[in-house]
Amino acid sequence: MNTNRSPCGAAALRVTDVTVRFAGLTALDSVSFTVEPGSVHAVIGPNGAGKSTCFNVLSGVCRANSGSVRLGDTELTGLPPHRVAALGVARTFQNLALPPRATVADSLLLGRHRLTRTGFLAAGLRLPSAAREARAHLRRVHEIAAFVGLADDLEKPAGALPYGQQKLVELARALCMEPRVLLLDEPVAGMTADERRATAAVIAGVRDGLGISIVLVEHDMGVVMRLADAVTVLDLGRRIADGTPAQVQNDPAVVRAYLGAPTP
Numbered sequence: 001m002n003t004n005r006s007p008c009g010a011a012a013l014r015v016t017d018v019t020v021r022f023a024g025l026t027a028l029d030s031v032s033f034t035v036e037p038g039s040v041h042a043v044i045g046p047n048g049a050g051k052s053t054c055f056n057v058l059s060g061v062c063r064a065n066s067g068s069v070r071l072g073d074t075e076l077t078g079l080p081p082h083r084v085a086a087l088g089v090a091r092t093f094q095n096l097a098l099p100p101r102a103t104v105a106d107s108l109l110l111g112r113h114r115l116t117r118t119g120f121l122a123a124g125l126r127l128p129s130a131a132r133e134a135r136a137h138l139r140r141v142h143e144i145a146a147f148v149g150l151a152d153d154l155e156k157p158a159g160a161l162p163y164g165q166q167k168l169v170e171l172a173r174a175l176c177m178e179p180r181v182l183l184l185d186e187p188v189a190g191m192t193a194d195e196r197r198a199t200a201a202v203i204a205g206v207r208d209g210l211g212i213s214i215v216l217v218e219h220d221m222g223v224v225m226r227l228a229d230a231v232t233v234l235d236l237g238r239r240i241a242d243g244t245p246a247q248v249q250n251d252p253a254v255v256r257a258y259l260g261a262p263t264p
């Protein structure tokens with residue numbers, strides 16, 4: 001697969017002092033962390049820690065009350081989701097969001113939509129430029145499907161695939177947007193052990209082979225500890241630890257947050 005397609009090269013994703021309040025509840029309290037280019041950065045924490053809220057801020061679904069999110073020199077703060085996606089931050093969803101009857105190929109082509117230059121008039125008139133562009137997108141869809149291991153499933157309805165493969169279709173669709181940063185919301189939730197292993201290998205391949213930065217919200221600590229280069233731990237909306245998997249695993253504040261032990 002051509003691995004040199006990220007639009008504007010490597011850039012750090014900087015989250016600075018982000019605060020989100022919902023009617024009196026502070027879901028994120030001045031949270032900061034930096035996702036280094038080409039790394040897997042996990043955001044973990046017990047239930048209600050603020051992980052989904054953080055994810056929603058990064059993807060533009062949720063507006064922060066204060067603080068900023070920047071990708072390299074580009075300000076993402078307050079932009080709507082489609083603008084954030086256009087600037088190179090793609091996301092997958094915790095629950096599958098695939099059109100059930102569409103084939104895998106069509107689902108992946110949906111991911112190419114923002115990169116399509118030909119207007120609907122040229123496409124409708126079947127101009128040669130439109131046909132050339134459509135062929136190039138289809139070629140790329142085939143490359144990405146092969147990269148994630150879905151090459152033999154392109155003509156199947158996405159909704160008929162086993163659950164683990166449907167999640168891979170979602171991941172492949174996000175890759176079809178040629179992102180610089182990929183936000184993965186619980187990518188292995190509900191999977192069998194084999195599916196978890198296969199998906200973890202694909203995620204590592206995306207980082208190592210494509211150089212795309214990945215932000216991972218995941219409850220499966222085995223996957224987090226194996227895959228992540230860095231981990232930010234949230235508890236009750238606050239960042240309580242930040243470091244390598246080994247560092248945060250041994251951090252007393254993290255142990256307390258997960259075990260619910262009282263703070264001395």
Ligand SMILES: Nc1ncnc2c1ncn2[C@@H]1O[C@H](COP(=O)(O)OP(=O)(O)OP(=O)(O)O)[C@@H](O)[C@H]1O
Binds near residue numbers: 047
């Ligand atoms: N739209 C909302 N309105 C009001 N409160 C919200 C909203 N979204 C989240 N919250 C609250 O904000 C806090 C953080 O929630 P969030 O879903 O971000 O945590 P989480 O770490 O993703 O939890 P989980 O692991 O259970 O999914 C929780 O107390 C939650 O109830």
